[in-house]
Amino acid sequence: MTVVVLGSVNRDVVCEVPRLPAPGETVLAVGTRTNLGGKGSNQAVAAAKAGGRVEFVARIGAEPDPSLRKSLREFGVGLEAVCEVPGAHTGTAYITVASGENQIVVDPAANFQWETDPELDATAAARLITDADVVVAQLEVPVRVVDWAARRARRFILNAAPAAELPTDLLHRCDPLVVNETELATFTGATATTPPEAFDQARELCRSGVPAVVATLGAAGAVWVRRDGGTVVGAHQPAPRIHATDSTGAGDAFVGALATALARGDDLPAGVAFATAAAALAVQSPGTHTAYPDHEQITAALGTVPPAAQLP
Numbered sequence: 507m508t509v510v511v512l513g514s515v516n517r518d519v520v521c522e523v524p525r526l527p528a529p530g531e532t533v534l535a536v537g538t539r540t541n542l543g544g545k546g547s548n549q550a551v552a553a554a555k556a557g558g559r560v561e562f563v564a565r566i567g568a569e570p571d572p573s574l575r576k577s578l579r580e581f582g583v584g585l586e587a588v589c590e591v592p593g594a595h596t597g598t599a600y601i602t603v604a605s606g607e608n609q610i611v612v613d614p615a616a617n618f619q620w621e622t623d624p625e626l627d628a629t630a631a632a633r634l635i636t637d638a639d640v641v642v643a644q645l646e647v648p649v650r651v652v653d654w655a656a657r658r659a660r661r662f663i664l665n666a667a668p669a670a671e672l673p674t675d676l677l678h679r680c681d682p683l684v685v686n687e688t689e690l691a692t693f694t695g696a697t698a699t700t701p702p703e704a705f706d707q708a709r710e711l712c713r714s715g716v717p718a719v720v721a722t723l724g725a726a727g728a729v730w731v732r733r734d735g736g737t738v739v740g741a742h743q744p745a746p747r748i749h750a751t752d753s754t755g756a757g758d759a760f761v762g763a764l765a766t767a768l769a770r771g772d773d774l775p776a777g778v779a780f781a782t783a784a785a786a787l788a789v790q791s792p793g794t795h796t797a798y799p800d801h802e803q804i805t806a807a808l809g810t811v812p813p814a815a816q817l818p
């Protein structure tokens with residue numbers, strides 16, 4: 507059950523604030539910290555901690571930073587296809603966190619410096635991607651590279667974060683496409699405010715040719731839809747009631763755990779329930795990698811995940 511994660515690595519500079527600043531407003535932080543993040547590295551660590559055999563494909567800066575590789579390796583993430591880009595620095599994310607909510611600005615740096623497709627075909631990444639049970643990507647690396655990976659994957663999961671317009675052909679390879687409410691709105695043109703609305707929008711995306719869609723809805727859980735013969739089936743997966751202290755990277759915990767579940771053969775409903783348990787645990791501790799639960803913790807928490815509800 508091999509998972510390949512293609513994506514970003516960032517140094518996260520995190521400021522805890524009493525409330526998120528309005529445009530033009532200055533807010534004093536009550537604490538700051540830096541930790542390793544980036545949606546790619548977060549999902550790689552989440553998938554590895556959830557029990558997957560994980561290889562990571564990424565581009566980092568050329569500055570000496572042994573702690574970066576050491577930290578990912580300690581979580582069990584394979585680094586054969588993590589390459590340094592001469593003259594570039596590792597990406598940085600500037601994050602403000604308040605009462606469980608966050609705002610993030612990313613300087614992508616090395617995350618956007620990749621070889622051409624023919625050059626990529628000659629790298630270890632091409633072999634790892636072709637051999638993997640599941641390949642996962644996000645959009646903090648160029649869409650062109652994501653598309654390159656999708657074309658070579660046996661099963662491809664795209665977490666379309668941050669939101670971007672995507673070629674139809676790429677969307678039609680996503681099994682599933684994973685989005686939050688904001689990202690879902692970029693594909694549908696309308697913001698869903700309830701699980702039934704998100705379900706309707708996800709179903710429309712599915713009918714337009716995306717094989718499967720999962721929309722994460724924060725405290726309201728997630729909805730999933732997939733094509734089943736000539737029809738589209740799906741459900742609302744509620745989340746357990748918990749107190750969230752830091753939602754940063756919660757979506758990454760969800761996607762990483764989902765990838766591991768699908769790679770080991772779970773069907774989509776079981777994978778979404780497993781991922782819901784993982785995300786609920788992740789938001790109860792600050793940070794990302796260290797906040798993510800391991801396989802045993804997720805399995806134990808599955809009992810707190812409410813049963814899924816069929817939607818018409």
Ligand code: RIB
Nearest residue numbers: 516543544545599754755
């Ligand atoms: O999804 C959370 C991540 O988004 C952070 O770790 C930050 O690096 C940004 O990429």
